[in-house]
Amino acid sequence: MNKFVLSVIGKDKPGILAQISTILFTHGCNIEDVSQTILQTEFASIFIVLNPDAHPLEKIGQALNEALGGMELSAHLRPMAAPAPAPAGPSQPFVITTQGVDKPGTISAVTTAIASLACNVVNFRAIITQENGVDEMIMIFEVDMPMGVDHRQLRQVMQEVCARFGLGVSVQHRDIFETIHRV
Amino acid sequence: MLNDREVLSTLSMIKNENLDVRTVTLGISLLDCASHDLPRFTDTIYKRITTLAKDLVAVCDEVGDRYGIPVVNKRISVSPIAVAAAPFDSRGMVEVAKTLDQAARDVNVDFIGGFGALVEKGMAKGDLALIEAIPEALDVTHRMCSSVNVATTRAGINMDAVGLMGRTIKAAAERTKDRDGLGCAKLVVFANIPEDVPFMAGAYLGVGEASSVINVGVSGPGVVKKAIDRALQDNPGAHLGELADVIKRTAYKVTRVGEIIGREVARILAVEFGIVDLSLAPTPNVGDSVGEIFQSLGLGAIGVPGSTAALAMLNDAVKKGGAFASSRVGGLSGAFIPVSEDLNIAAAAAGGQLCLEKLEAMTAVCSVGLDMVALPGDTTAETLSAIIADEMAIGMINKKTTAARLIPVPGKKAGDKVHFGGLLGEAEIMPVRSNGVSAGFVSRGGAIPAPLQALIN
Numbered sequence: 351m352n353k354f355v356l357s358v359i360g361k362d363k364p365g366i367l368a369q370i371s372t373i374l375f376t377h378g379c380n381i382e383d384v385s386q387t388i389l390q391t392e393f394a395s396i397f398i399v400l401n402p403d404a405h406p407l408e409k410i411g412q413a414l415n416e417a418l419g420g421m422e423l424s425a426h427l428r429p430m431a432a433p434a435p436a437p438a439g440p441s442q443p444f445v446i447t448t449q450g451v452d453k454p455g456t457i458s459a460v461t462t463a464i465a466s467l468a469c470n471v472v473n474f475r476a477i478i479t480q481e482n483g484v485d486e487m488i489m490i491f492e493v494d495m496p497m498g499v500d501h502r503q504l505r506q507v508m509q510e511v512c513a514r515f516g517l518g519v520s521v522q523h524r525d526i527f528e529t530i531h532r533v
Numbered sequence: 534m535l536n537d538r539e540v541l542s543t544l545s546m547i548k549n550e551n552l553d554v555r556t557v558t559l560g561i562s563l564l565d566c567a568s569h570d571l572p573r574f575t576d577t578i579y580k581r582i583t584t585l586a587k588d589l590v591a592v593c594d595e596v597g598d599r600y601g602i603p604v605v606n607k608r609i610s611v612s613p614i615a616v617a618a619a620p621f622d623s624r625g626m627v628e629v630a631k632t633l634d635q636a637a638r639d640v641n642v643d644f645i646g647g648f649g650a651l652v653e654k655g656m657a658k659g660d661l662a663l664i665e666a667i668p669e670a671l672d673v674t675h676r677m678c679s680s681v682n683v684a685t686t687r688a689g690i691n692m693d694a695v696g697l698m699g700r701t702i703k704a705a706a707e708r709t710k711d712r713d714g715l716g717c718a719k720l721v722v723f724a725n726i727p728e729d730v731p732f733m734a735g736a737y738l739g740v741g742e743a744s745s746v747i748n749v750g751v752s753g754p755g756v757v758k759k760a761i762d763r764a765l766q767d768n769p770g771a772h773l774g775e776l777a778d779v780i781k782r783t784a785y786k787v788t789r790v791g792e793i794i795g796r797e798v799a800r801i802l803a804v805e806f807g808i809v810d811l812s813l814a815p816t817p818n819v820g821d822s823v824g825e826i827f828q829s830l831g832l833g834a835i836g837v838p839g840s841t842a843a844l845a846m847l848n849d850a851v852k853k854g855g856a857f858a859s860s861r862v863g864g865l866s867g868a869f870i871p872v873s874e875d876l877n878i879a880a881a882a883a884g885g886q887l888c889l890e891k892l893e894a895m896t897a898v899c900s901v902g903l904d905m906v907a908l909p910g911d912t913t914a915e916t917l918s919a920i921i922a923d924e925m926a927i928g929m930i931n932k933k934t935t936a937a938r939l940i941p942v943p944g945k946k947a948g949d950k951v952h953f954g955g956l957l958g959e960a961e962i963m964p965v966r967s968n969g970v971s972a973g974f975v976s977r978g979g980a981i982p983a984p985l986q987a988l989i990n
Contacts, residue, residue, distance in 0.1 A: 445535065447544055473534050490540050501599055520544060522601035524535070529793045530546075530786045531539040 352401045353382070353430035356414070360423030362393035369421070370397070373413050378403040393423070398430065438470065441494035443524035444501060446508055450517035452478060452487040460489065463511040467504055469493040492524065547601060550759045551821040552787065554794045555752035555814050556606040557593045558731035560738035560807065561585050561745050563617040563647075571625050574618060575632040582609060582636040582645075585745055588802060590641045596797045602790055604798075606956075608644045609637060610736035610748070615650035619659030623666040630670035630677055637676040644719075646736035649680040651726070653688040654980075656697075664697055668704035671716035678734035684724035684925035686932045689983040695925065696975050698722045699918030702939060706910070710943035713951040717940040718873075718905060722921050724928030724935045729808050729863040735936060746807040747799040748864065751791035752814040754823045757783050757851075761829040776830065777850045784811060784854030792859045810864025811855030812900055813847070815875035817958035823847075823868055824877025835870070835878055836887025836895075844868060845898035865934055867900020873953060873960035874905050883948075883961035889920075890966070897927050902935040907951045907962045910943040917941060919971035922981075930984055 358370060367386070374381060379399045386395035401410075407427045414425040448460060457476070464471060473492035478485055495504055505521040512519040546552040566577040590607045597604040611617070611633065618629050630648055637645035648670060650660040667679050681698055684690040702722075706714035721735045728739020731748035738746070760783040764771055771779075791809040799806035815823045827835040830843050848867040856862050870892070872878050881887040889906065896902040902924050908917075921937045928935030942951050947964035 445540060447540060449544075475537060477537060488541065490535070490537065492535060505598075520547075520601050522543075523599045525793060526600040526602065526790070527535050527539045527543050529789045530543055 356397040446491040448489045448517045452485045551755035553603040556750040558608040560610045563612040586640040611647035615660045615663040623662045626666035634674035634677045644733045646678040651682045652694045653685045668708045672708040678719040680721045680735045682723040682726040690981040693978045699914040703914045714940045714942045721938045724925040745804045748807040749791040749795035750810040753787035754813040755820045780850035781854035784851040785858040788855040788858035808861045808863030809859040813868040822877040834881040834886040836881045865900040871904035873958040879960040903937045908941045912941040913969045915972035915975045918975040
C-alpha cells in the first residue's frame with residue numbers, strides 16, 4: 351500500500367486544513383489519519399495519507415509548499431515505513447503529573463526516568479502557569495507501564511527525580527480520572 | 534486521551550480538598566459461629582474475623598495507592614452480637630467484646646462494629662444481656678463500637694429500650710469518666726438502622742446480608758465546599774438551584790471514587806461488593822467540614838435560621854448525584870452533622886449559633902441525627918432517654934434513619950471543653966434546657982405504636 355506521512359508546521363491561521371486537504375484531493379490522495387494541535391501561536395499537524403496513484407512525493411510536496419509558503423507554513427513528506435514491529439507486551443495505563451517551577455533540564459530528566467522503567471509515554475502535555483509571578487510548569491504524562499513493573503517502583507523513581515528539581519509528583523492509575531469525570 | 538481539566542481537577546480534589554475514601558468496611562457474618570460454649574464461640578469468631586480480614590488493610594492500601602486516593606480507615610462490621618451470642622449472659626458478652634477488640638487489633642483495623650442489638654419491638658434474653666454489658670464492654674475495649682436499634686417506622690418506638698439506653702449511656706459515661714465519657718462516643722441508639730452502614734459507630738452486618746461483603750463510605754465535604762466557592766466566584770449571582778446542581782455533580786465525582794475503590798478491594802479479596810454510602814462525613818480538620826458548606830451557601834454559621842433548609846438541599850443533592858454514580862447505594866447516605874467531629878459545627882455550638890433544639894430540627898432532613906453531642910454530666914438518664922425518644926420519633930415518622938450519640942460528660946457542665954481525640958474530635962458541652970423534667974413520660978415505658986402510612990401530613 352502506497353502511503354506517506356505529511357507534517358505541516360507554522361503560524362496558525364484560518365484555512366490551513368482547507369488548503370492541505372484540497373491539494374491532497376487534487377492529487378488523488380486520501381487522508382487516513384490526522385492529528386493537529388496548536389501551541390500558543392503555532393500550528394502543527396501530522397497526516398497519514400494514502401497515495402493510490404503513486405504520485406511522486408516531490409510533486410505533492412512542491413504543490414503543498416507553494417500553497418502554504420505564503421501562509422508562513424512548511425510541509426514535510428516522507429514515505430511511510432513498513433508495518434510496525436510487534437506490539438509491546440501487556441501494560442497498565444498510568445498518569446504521572448508533576449508540578450513545580452520550570453527549570454532547564456526538567457523534561458529531559460523526567461522522561462529519562464520514565465524510560466528507565468520501559469514505560470512508554472503515549473501522551474504528554476506541559477502547561478505553563480504563573481504562580482506568584484513565577485513560571486510554574488505542570489506536566490502530564492500518560493504512560494503505558496509494563497505489567498512487570500510495580501506502580502510503587504514507578505512512583506519511587508519519579509519521586510527521586512522530581513525531588514532533584516523541587517517538583518511535586520503524583521502517579522495514579524488512569525482509570526481514576528475517567529471514573530471521576532466521565533459518565 | 535484525558536483532558537487537562539480532568540487531570541488537574543482530580544489532583545486538586547485530592548491534594549487541596551481532602552477527597553478520600555473515608556472507610557472501607559468488611560462485613561463479616563458470625564451467625565454460623567453460634568455456640569452455647571463461650572470459649573468455643575470466642576475462638577470461632579476470632580478465627581473467622583482474623584482469617585477473612587487478614588489482608589484487608591494491605592489490600593486497601595495497595596488499591597488506594599494505585600489510584601492515588603487515600604483509604605483513610607479500614608474497618609470491620611459483624612452480625613449483631615445480641616443475635617450471634619444470644620445464649621450468653623452479660624459477663625459472656627463482655628468476653629465477646631474483648632475478643633472482637635483483640636481481633637480488630639490483630640488485623641490492624643481502627644474500629645470493629647456490631648456489638649449491638651435490634652430491639653425496636655421487644656427485647657430477647659440475648660438483647661438484654663448485651664445492653665447490660667455495654668458500659669463495661671466499652672470501658673475495657675478500644676476499637677469496638679456498639680449500636681442499638683430501638684425504633685422503626687413499622688414497629689414503632691420501644692420506650693422500654695429507650696429508657697434502658699438512657700441509663701446505659703449514663704453508666705458508660707461513668708465507667709469512662711477519666712476519658713470524658715469516651716465510651717459513649719462509641720455507642721449509638723438508632724431508629725431504622727440500615728443493615729449495611731460502613732460508618733462507625735453504627736456499622737454492623739445485617740442478618741439479611743451475605744457471609745462477607747465490602748461496603749464503602751465516601752466523604753468529601755471539602756470538595757463540595759470548594760465546588761460551591763468556585764461556582765460563586767464564576768457567577769456571584771448563582772441561585773440556589775444552580776448551587777444544588779453543583780453539589781449534585783460534585784457528589785457524583787466523590788461517589789465514583791468510592792465505587793472504583795470498593796469494587797477493586799472486593800475483587801482482590803474475593804468478597805461480594807455491597808454498597809457505597811455516599812455521605813458527607815467531616816473530620817476535625819480545616820477544609821474537611823460540613824459546617825463550612827453552610828457558610829459558603831451564605832449563612833453566618835450552621836444553626837442560624839435557614840440552616841434546616843440549606844441542609845435539606847445539601848442532603849438531597851448529595852443523594853441525587855451519588856445515586857447516579859453508583860450501582861448500589863446504601864448505608865446512611867447524606868450529610869453528617871457530628872458536633873465534635875467537625876471543627877466548624879463545634880465552633881457554632883460553642884458560639885451559641887447552634888443549640889440542641891436546632892440540631893434536632895436539622896436531623897429531620899439529614900442522614901443521621903444527634904451525633905457526637907457532648908452534654909452536661911448532670912443530665913439525667915431520663916432526660917437522655919427523652920432526647921433519644923424525640924430523635925427516634927423523627928426517624929419513625931419520616932421513614933428515615935435517625936440516631937443519637939450523646940455523651941453526658943461526668944463532672945463537666947455546659948461550656949466546658951471536652952477532648953475525645955482523633956476523628957472523634959473535641960467540643961464544648963452544649964446546654965440541655967429543662968433537664969430532669971421528663972422522667973414521668975419516659976418511665977411509663979411500653980411502646981409508642983407504629984405510625985399510619987397513610988394520612989401522612
